């Protein structure tokens with residue numbers, strides 16, 4: 526498919542493969558064994574421009590675009606999902622600041638995030654509800670002179686225990702629903718009141734997820750993004766790009782599992798023939814290939830629409846939904862082809878299967894995507910109704 530894409534794409538794909546082969550894959554097991562965040566590797570990815578793909582150069586971006594960002598994530602996920610699973614430095618955290626922030630906020634935080642000099646985070650979800658993000662939100666922010674005091678808790682915040690800079694959503698007006706949600710740039714290491722408790726979800730030990738507790742957590746008033754009440758539209762707008770790109774992560778998982786299954790089917794011999802010669806295995810391989818190509822077309826379409834600043838909410842949900850189904854299907858099928866070995870930690874399949882499950886929840890569950898798609902189809906809520914009307918900064922390359 527790369528032949529049909531802009532001419533720079535194969536070189537970008539090749540550079541990520543080299544980066545993963547030389548820098549990440551040889552050392553990732555060691556980081557995992559130590560449970561240590563590979564900050565050096567985050568810096569190196571930043572220096573290579575991988576986090577900055579969707580941001581303009583004047584804020585430290587590499588202006589490669591969303592299609593390039595999708596391919597970067599796809600390749601990273603395909604080669605090592607533990608490392609490729611992390612994208613807060615190029616995703617929702619800097620995107621929220623760029624979309625809703627002042628020039629000064631952008632200058633202060635975005636270049637360092639994109640360069641990998643600091644570690645980013647985004648905390649929206651709460652224990653009482655993730656899909657009904659605004660309705661279920663209990664965390665509050667109360668203005669107190671020059672600062673806000675945040676109280677409440679957040680769930681599933683990747684690197685909540687390590688981050689230097691984050692985006693945190695809290696209600697400044699608990700009675701106002703989505704319009705009462707505000708977005709804050711937070712610096713948990715600088716200010717008191719923030720505690721993070723890692724949660725073992727059976728995935729990476731280096732890129733942990735955490736529950737976050739806020740007890741009069743101090744945020745300078747100047748770190749409010751936009752106005753009070755702008756938070757939900759900022760995060761929903763950021764998630765649009767996030768969903769296009771997380772689809773690429775699911776695609777990378779599917780491809781990784783598929784490639785392993787093909788290799789194994791050619792190597793594993795039963796009754797004198799590689800199992801790939803048996804038609805039941807061929808049927809499974811064919812079904813994986815079909816699902817992957819369909820997901821790839823959707824994910825690249827969503828990314829290219831983002832690059833053209835065309836309405837994307839609907840197609841990003843469709844792409845994310847399809848690619849997460851494909852990741853699940855391909856990892857399940859690959860595990861069947863591997864037989865008992867597919868359960869062993871020695872092979873990648875078990876790991877990829879666990880991350881495929883994650884693709885059903887991260888950046889909006891499969892059911893949330895279905896609701897968005899169906900409400901649009903039925904004419905209840907047009908998914909792209911906000912396009913061009915949010916008053917937020919544009920993510921277009923020109924900035």
Ligand SMILES: CC(C)(COP(=O)(O)OP(=O)(O)OC[C@H]1O[C@@H](n2cnc3c(N)ncnc32)[C@H](O)[C@@H]1OP(=O)(O)O)[C@@H](O)C(=O)NCCC(=O)NCCSC(=O)CCS(=O)O
Pocket residue numbers: 647648649650655656657658659660681682683684703757758759761762764765838886887888889890893897906911915
């Ligand atoms: C379920 C939802 C899709 C919809 O929720 P609601 O029904 O509560 O909200 P809406 O009525 O649709 O919208 C309310 C309000 O929000 C603004 N809005 C909504 N969409 C957009 C958009 N695309 N662009 C701009 N603004 C938008 C707008 O002001 C709307 O009001 P009006 O329609 O104009 O009247 C939604 O809640 C949802 O998507 N839920 C899932 C949340 C999710 O994805 N969570 C996962 C986050 S990832 C995470 O937490 C892990 C962290 S990590 O470490 O990666």
